[in-house]
Amino acid sequence: MVIPVPSYVTDYQPGSGPRRAPRSWLHSDAPRLSLNGDWKFRLSPTARVDEAAAAPDFDDRDWDTLPVPSHWVLHGDGKYGQPAYTNVQYPFPIDPPHVPDENPTGDHRRTFTLPDWDVETIVLRFDGVESIFKVWLNGTEVGVGKGSRLATEFDVTGLVRPGENVIMVRVHQWSSMSYLEDQDQWWLPGIFRDVTLLGRPRGGLEDVWLRTAYDHETGSGTVTPELVAHPTAFPVTIEIPELGIGHIYRSIEDLEPIRLPQVEPWSAERPRRYSATVRSTGEQVEVQLGFRTVRIEGERLLVNGHQVIFHGVNRHETHPERGRVFDEDHARADLITMKRHNVNAIRTSHYPPHPRVLELADELGFWVIDECDLETHGFGTLGWQGNPSDDPAWREAYLDRVVRTVERDKNRPSVIIWSLGNESGSGANLAAMAQWIRSRDPERPVHYEGDYTGSYTDVYSRMYPSLVEMASILSDSGEIMGCGPAEAQRVRRLPYLLCEYVHAMGNGPGAIADYEAFLDVSPRYHGGFVWEWRDHGLLTKASDGTPYYGYGGDFGEVVHDGNFVMDGLVLPNDQPSPGLAEVAAVSQPLLFRRDGSTLIIKSRYHSADLAGLRLRGLLEIDGEPAVDTELAVPDLAPGGEVAVELPEKLITADVSGEAWLTVLAELAEPTPWAEAGHVVARGQWPVSARVAPKPIPVRAAESVPATDTVELGPAVFDATSGTLTSLHGVPVAGPRLELFRGPTDNDRSSSRGSYELGAPEETRGEGVKGPSSAERWRRRGLDRLVHRVLAVTASDTGLTTRVRVSAANSGLFVDVDQLWTVTDGELSLRVELTPSQGWDCTWPRVGVRFDLPADCEYADWFGTGPLESYPDSAVAARVGRFGGSVDELNVVYSRPQETGHRAELRDLAIGTGEAVRLRVATLPDQAGHRPGFTLTRHTPQDLDRAEHPYQLPSNDAIYLYVDHAVHGLGSRSCGIDVLPRHALWPGAHTFTLTFPTP
Numbered sequence: 001m002v003i004p005v006p007s008y009v010t011d012y013q014p015g016s017g018p019r020r021a022p023r024s025w026l027h028s029d030a031p032r033l034s035l036n037g038d039w040k041f042r043l044s045p046t047a048r049v050d051e052a053a054a055a056p057d058f059d060d061r062d063w064d065t066l067p068v069p070s071h072w073v074l075h076g077d078g079k080y081g082q083p084a085y086t087n088v089q090y091p092f093p094i095d096p097p098h099v100p101d102e103n104p105t106g107d108h109r110r111t112f113t114l115p116d117w118d119v120e121t122i123v124l125r126f127d128g129v130e131s132i133f134k135v136w137l138n139g140t141e142v143g144v145g146k147g148s149r150l151a152t153e154f155d156v157t158g159l160v161r162p163g164e165n166v167i168m169v170r171v172h173q174w175s176s177m178s179y180l181e182d183q184d185q186w187w188l189p190g191i192f193r194d195v196t197l198l199g200r201p202r203g204g205l206e207d208v209w210l211r212t213a214y215d216h217e218t219g220s221g222t223v224t225p226e227l228v229a230h231p232t233a234f235p236v237t238i239e240i241p242e243l244g245i246g247h248i249y250r251s252i253e254d255l256e257p258i259r260l261p262q263v264e265p266w267s268a269e270r271p272r273r274y275s276a277t278v279r280s281t282g283e284q285v286e287v288q289l290g291f292r293t294v295r296i297e298g299e300r301l302l303v304n305g306h307q308v309i310f311h312g313v314n315r316h317e318t319h320p321e322r323g324r325v326f327d328e329d330h331a332r333a334d335l336i337t338m339k340r341h342n343v344n345a346i347r348t349s350h351y352p353p354h355p356r357v358l359e360l361a362d363e364l365g366f367w368v369i370d371e372c373d374l375e376t377h378g379f380g381t382l383g384w385q386g387n388p389s390d391d392p393a394w395r396e397a398y399l400d401r402v403v404r405t406v407e408r409d410k411n412r413p414s415v416i417i418w419s420l421g422n423e424s425g426s427g428a429n430l431a432a433m434a435q436w437i438r439s440r441d442p443e444r445p446v447h448y449e450g451d452y453t454g455s456y457t458d459v460y461s462r463m464y465p466s467l468v469e470m471a472s473i474l475s476d477s478g479e480i481m482g483c484g485p486a487e488a489q490r491v492r493r494l495p496y497l498l499c500e501y502v503h504a505m506g507n508g509p510g511a512i513a514d515y516e517a518f519l520d521v522s523p524r525y526h527g528g529f530v531w532e533w534r535d536h537g538l539l540t541k542a543s544d545g546t547p548y549y550g551y552g553g554d555f556g557e558v559v560h561d562g563n564f565v566m567d568g569l570v571l572p573n574d575q576p577s578p579g580l581a582e583v584a585a586v587s588q589p590l591l592f593r594r595d596g597s598t599l600i601i602k603s604r605y606h607s608a609d610l611a612g613l614r615l616r617g618l619l620e621i622d623g624e625p626a627v628d629t630e631l632a633v634p635d636l637a638p639g640g641e642v643a644v645e646l647p648e649k650l651i652t653a654d655v656s657g658e659a660w661l662t663v664l665a666e667l668a669e670p671t672p673w674a675e676a677g678h679v680v681a682r683g684q685w686p687v688s689a690r691v692a693p694k695p696i697p698v699r700a701a702e703s704v705p706a707t708d709t710v711e712l713g714p715a716v717f718d719a720t721s722g723t724l725t726s727l728h729g730v731p732v733a734g735p736r737l738e739l740f741r742g743p744t745d746n747d748r749s750s751s752r753g754s755y756e757l758g759a760p761e762e763t764r765g766e767g768v769k770g771p772s773s774a775e776r777w778r779r780r781g782l783d784r785l786v787h788r789v790l791a792v793t794a795s796d797t798g799l800t801t802r803v804r805v806s807a808a809n810s811g812l813f814v815d816v817d818q819l820w821t822v823t824d825g826e827l828s829l830r831v832e833l834t835p836s837q838g839w840d841c842t843w844p845r846v847g848v849r850f851d852l853p854a855d856c857e858y859a860d861w862f863g864t865g866p867l868e869s870y871p872d873s874a875v876a877a878r879v880g881r882f883g884g885s886v887d888e889l890n891v892v893y894s895r896p897q898e899t900g901h902r903a904e905l906r907d908l909a910i911g912t913g914e915a916v917r918l919r920v921a922t923l924p925d926q927a928g929h930r931p932g933f934t935l936t937r938h939t940p941q942d943l944d945r946a947e948h949p950y951q952l953p954s955n956d957a958i959y960l961y962v963d964h965a966v967h968g969l970g971s972r973s974c975g976i977d978v979l980p981r982h983a984l985w986p987g988a989h990t991f992t993l994t995f996p997t998p
Ligand code: IPT
Pocket: 087, 183, 184, 422, 423, 463, 464, 500, 503, 531, 564, 567, 974
């Protein structure tokens, strides 16, 4: 008998059966039974499966066991299929509402014993199942649930029975609803959130909404209760013990607001919450209240009367082993990491997270854009033809989703904006969602980026605009994408935010600070949300068993989008990336300026003053602390500015060395997210006058060496090549010119235009469409330079080598002169680089490589740090003394690429264990600029060739690169290219190194 594909798999209905009205996620004392745990599991390749297994007496002994919650593809070592990653692409034919017959279908089965509950109804709740599911209880069909990241509750009162019960849940990976869930993430089928049986008491509280408001002018608060309850639930008491409140309501008609003359408001900075208890005749519910009022006034979005500025991130639910299965400790740790990096806002891209995440946001303090589970991006491939967003057949499914989002999360003070979804084109169904929100919760604005003309949303939101377009949007006139003149004026009257900007893929993003600068251009700009918080790498194994974090293509996908899923500020192993340090530095809540002996502090706090902080002034000479003093903390209202005088001892340094003043704002007391002493803001300035460079006299040596080796002070050279063989007794090879770097993900991308190709005004600052930087570098052979020694000459005090560097089938070259000199026993090297005419692409770097023994693994330096920095990602870098092992100095990006450059090196000691074996110092040029360095186990060519870290060769050397300049990072993997001012154009370079005795 042919079993048909069940019609619910491809219909437009949002679900069926006794689905209960969506309601808040509440903490109740009503009885509950968690059905999480081990279930029996059977996977079928299609949805054409008979229903025999639903029968209570079905024998499932030969089924496997699978934990719930879980994604089955992340269990069983491939036995249950594999995860698949696509960004925009649908991994099935675009033939809505149909899906292929190949439709992995997982039957989950278990028994449970119904506790002896004295309740009125019994509810079966699913907090998240991907993509759709059908439920049977004791052999009887319950219903069908849809909406992967949304809750479904069925009334199972008549189906559940005393004693043992059998439940079967059939989950289909693909369904019509997959068309609405095309988010940029892994496709991960399964029951991935909790399953719970809820006893609903007589006189219970079906839903509770305690809407709060705060009047910033009077300091008063309001709680407006809204209940769904049977008349027998009354009287209902609402208590807020801390405020001495106890209100008794006799009936639903009697639900007047509670007015509180004086409350402390809730904000992301001061997340003050009050516990409230709502007690009916049958149930008690606890709600954590936060008093706040969201309002748009003119072009500004205000909370409690003050404008909100988002230093936000896009947060997906992802974990390298669990996928989207929630783990509270992990989520809390992530949010704490955000707080420690001055992140104050979260967009829940692109679906409501586990409800506890929003409670954590309430508790720790974040502004949240809560986004509905909706994305139809793949229709963009068809020019949005057939897009569900504008097709009446899908209207009910759209409305169902937004209702379930808002109803579930409506009590959360952290949620200040509702978002309809992501990248779903535009259309009437989206507009209908917005209208529904307005009728249900008029207090919170509606967001949707795809509404380019602002016709049904309350804020103007964009992703990845160029800086030129940013300036245009924030000016009074000029074209705006997707808008006619009148529409452009309409969106210019709305609060403006970037729901996504700067793409944190691989090494990057660059230019965060350039976007930040627009906060000073117009109050209309409210900041934005970095794309994205975490890499989504999944822990897997290479064929030899080596563990690594997999991305698209590592799981045999037919179509996939490679490592585009590795675009977070945090690496899969929870390690914050240097990009996150840059975010933290750019987003500091306090900005410091110095004017002589005056320190000007500007507050960017929304509602916090400086209580809870202490200020420290630090004077360092040559990187060593000289003065460390506490400064008086001035009164400073949120948003204000204050000037304080710096003590004399901090700014009058004995200038025999290089002196830097640092001012730090630190937590004075521990907070729930950091210890006392945690630095929230920092400013740094040079105190000593710049020391004029004392050039080292070099004389080109003239005679050809007569021996095979040449000795010069501590150095020995090969006379034929003119390269080092040993330095201070350490075997060293080099120097050798290098212009290449392991291309970053931004270097590899051509998804946006490049400035490198010329950027006339009409490109709106987007540059010109064309090949990636990496492609252009390869065309010019930068990845495969060859060397020809033109001359080696020596004298008693010097050695000169001239090398011509070029690439196969290229007429372009760079001449490199290396002038070694010994003066007063100290060895120095001047490198002079002269390019030929005709170079027409940027250079990723310009510097030299030294090959050191493999045990030269430790570096101590005076320069910038502690992390890597590049011309357009250098706000976090400061001058000081730092140290680390070669493995600590380089970031293990999931796709190997350029890492580890630290600019403006003064002095570097390289060692083995404790012992320093080599030292390299730099001289400043006339402008005070010095080379930077990279100490690494891998060459750019190694990094270029490996797709994953485990494919990198284990070299028998450590490479020291000293680069006079490097190219910026940009954000071109999904955003702007390296800006012209941060690009490295071919040119002549001269720099000088010395090699002091270790
Ligand atoms: C944008 C998506 O909204 C987001 O989900 C993610 O895919 C991001 O790109 C890139 O990583 S959409 C893009 C077309 C700008």
